[in-house]
Amino acid sequence: xxxxxxxxxxxxxxxxxxxxxxxxxxxxxxxxxxxxxxxxxxxxxxxxxxxxxxxxxxxxxxxxxxxxxxxxxxxxxxxxxxxxxxxxxxxxxxxxxxxxxxxxxxxxxxxxxxxxxxxxxxxxxxxxxxxxxxxxxxxxxxxxxxxxxxxxxxxxxxxxxxxxxxxxxxxxxxxxxxxxxxxxxxxxxxxxxxxxxxxxxxxxxxx
Numbered sequence: 339x340x341x342x343x344x345x346x347x348x349x350x351x352x353x354x355x356x357x358x359x360x361x362x363x364x365x366x367x368x369x370x371x372x373x374x375x376x377x378x379x380x381x382x383x384x385x386x387x388x389x390x391x392x393x394x395x396x397x398x399x400x401x402x403x404x405x406x407x408x409x410x411x412x413x414x415x416x417x418x419x420x421x422x423x424x425x426x427x428x429x430x431x432x433x434x435x436x437x438x439x440x441x442x443x444x445x446x447x448x449x450x451x452x453x454x455x456x457x458x459x460x461x462x463x464x465x466x467x468x469x470x471x472x473x474x475x476x477x478x479x480x481x482x483x484x485x486x487x488x489x490x491x492x493x494x495x496x497x498x499x500x501x502x503x504x505x506x507x508x509x510x511x512x513x514x515x516x517x518x519x520x521x522x523x524x525x526x527x528x529x530x531x532x533x534x535x536x537x538x539x540x541x542x543x544x545x
Contacts, residue, residue, distance in 0.1 A: 371395030390419035
């Protein structure tokens with residue numbers, strides 16, 4: 339998992355990086371909020387550990403900017419703060435913070451809180467994948483039913499033409515067949531999309 343740690347206290351950052359690396363996390367450290375916003379545009383990040391008290395841009399400022407782009411389920415954010423006032427914590431949570439940790443930090447608590455956020459994110463992603471696949475299958479089912487009407491029209495006109503040797507209505511047969519072709523193409527495209535989506539889900543799970 340790729341963790342972005344944002345803290346202007348180098349000693350605190352070194353402590354977190356050393357210990358979280360032992361837990362198997364890949365931790366990248368930045369010193370400021372301005373760097374953070376630029377970094378997130380270019381790099382895949384699974385979780386943000388964000389210090390509250392920083393110069394220029396506070397952790398709360400960074401949180402609000404990040405939430406304009408990433409939802410809490412897209413990018414979990416855990417605030418690391420020495421501020422233990424209820425109104426401040428409530429403010430951070432209301433602005434999209436997933437969780438918070440107060441200083442001095444306990445590394446086992448940090449790791450446990452992070453794992454909780456990853457578990458929540460996986461449940462969200464699994465549900466989103468399930469809903470998308472259900473939606474795709476529902477559209478495919480609808481399109482399968484839609485084939486029946488133009489197919490009936492085409493067969494009916496072909497039979498009439500065969501019985502009466504009257505081919506003046508064959509343009510309707512052609513239109514019906516074109517409609518069938520378009521529906522089959524849509525079903526094929528949806529099947530491909532479904533397979534690609536499942537492939538991507540399995541790739542993300544493996545990562």
